[in-house]
Amino acid sequence: MSSKPGRDGALDALRGICIVSMIIGHLALHSRLWAVSRHPWVDAASGFILMSGLVIGLVQRRVSQRSGSRQATIKIMRRVGLLYLAHVSIVALAIVMALWRPGTHRSLPDLDVYGGPLEVLWHLVTLQLSPTFLDILPLYIILLSLAALAVAALRAGRWKLVVVGSVALYTVGMLVGQWTTLPQQKGDPGYFNWATWQLLFMSALIVGWYWHQVRQPVASRAGVVTAGVVLLGGTAAAAAARVLLADGTTGARFTTWLLDKSALGPGRLILGWAAFVIAYRILDSAPVRRVARLLLTELERLGRRSLDSFVILSVAVAVLPTVTRVSTVSLAAQVSVFQVLVLCWLWAVLRDNWSAPAATRGGPRPAEQEPARAG
Numbered sequence: 579m580s581s582k583p584g585r586d587g588a589l590d591a592l593r594g595i596c597i598v599s600m601i602i603g604h605l606a607l608h609s610r611l612w613a614v615s616r617h618p619w620v621d622a623a624s625g626f627i628l629m630s631g632l633v634i635g636l637v638q639r640r641v642s643q644r645s646g647s648r649q650a651t652i653k654i655m656r657r658v659g660l661l662y663l664a665h666v667s668i669v670a671l672a673i674v675m676a677l678w679r680p681g682t683h684r685s686l687p688d689l690d691v692y693g694g695p696l697e698v699l700w701h702l703v704t705l706q707l708s709p710t711f712l713d714i715l716p717l718y719i720i721l722l723s724l725a726a727l728a729v730a731a732l733r734a735g736r737w738k739l740v741v742v743g744s745v746a747l748y749t750v751g752m753l754v755g756q757w758t759t760l761p762q763q764k765g766d767p768g769y770f771n772w773a774t775w776q777l778l779f780m781s782a783l784i785v786g787w788y789w790h791q792v793r794q795p796v797a798s799r800a801g802v803v804t805a806g807v808v809l810l811g812g813t814a815a816a817a818a819a820r821v822l823l824a825d826g827t828t829g830a831r832f833t834t835w836l837l838d839k840s841a842l843g844p845g846r847l848i849l850g851w852a853a854f855v856i857a858y859r860i861l862d863s864a865p866v867r868r869v870a871r872l873l874l875t876e877l878e879r880l881g882r883r884s885l886d887s888f889v890i891l892s893v894a895v896a897v898l899p900t901v902t903r904v905s906t907v908s909l910a911a912q913v914s915v916f917q918v919l920v921l922c923w924l925w926a927v928l929r930d931n932w933s934a935p936a937a938t939r940g941g942p943r944p945a946e947q948e949p950a951r952a953g
Contacts, residue, residue, distance in 0.1 A: 588862040593881030596625040607906040624850040631779035635786025654726045665715040672896040683899040684710045711895045717770045721779045744780040774842045805855035887922035894918045
């Protein structure tokens, strides 16, 4: 199933679902809408990182084969630069909001802990100032930078080197996480451990690189049944451990480590992959495509522009709670979810129309256009 030539519609729809879930979690945390749309140990952040790695692997293989490894690296690093500028601009906006209404919500930095504007600027440009809900872009910037190295190794056929390096880095992150976690601000140790989260991203990148070989086994009945057993069994075991194990016991601490989100415990990583296999099979099935064609078409549109949508969401996170000053559990916050979702959808429509061939936009036919310039 493909929504557009050369694209896998189920992958795009999954990316769209992740964006919808992140909008809910960032703007309406702990609301009823959030409560009915979440899984305790499979979240939108995991899905977003997994899907990003997979799509990058899939796309970068095409770019490498068509234009060479140098062009693939340039493409990745150009994206890194754009995301860095986007993050710095968004956090600068959050700083302005904090100057206007300090302490309004937790996505605004506490400027009182800094010694002056120069210290704030230094922390901003070195990715050491990333308040809550604005800290995924720095993680993604690091992961994309690592992807440039991984793509070079994959192009040389050294996927085992990528696996060994990724597992080694994951182990380092687990042992000395305080060194591999970007701070949210001065005095705050931060949340996302990039050295552990890169394992999810890199494993997905390898799968994406070999997607045409692994897609059929992933979507097979055996693959889905296995994933279902893992997801249901893991969820049941985690829920039982939460109820039966007393806080502070060895078993409770082990379960917490296994399913930890900030350091991406191995249990959470495995559950994330199991959920992906099941969701992909569902969205790729012909009956679902027929029954929910309109909905899936728009989710695919949103998914094709998932990174754009996340940038829009980050701007909304910095601005909306400061302006409206409403609780995330309120009806107003849940309404804002739909407002931001519509904004992301409209932007995706605009981008699709902008990037569509001129003939489909009512412009001159290809034969009537001027010759494309070289380069």
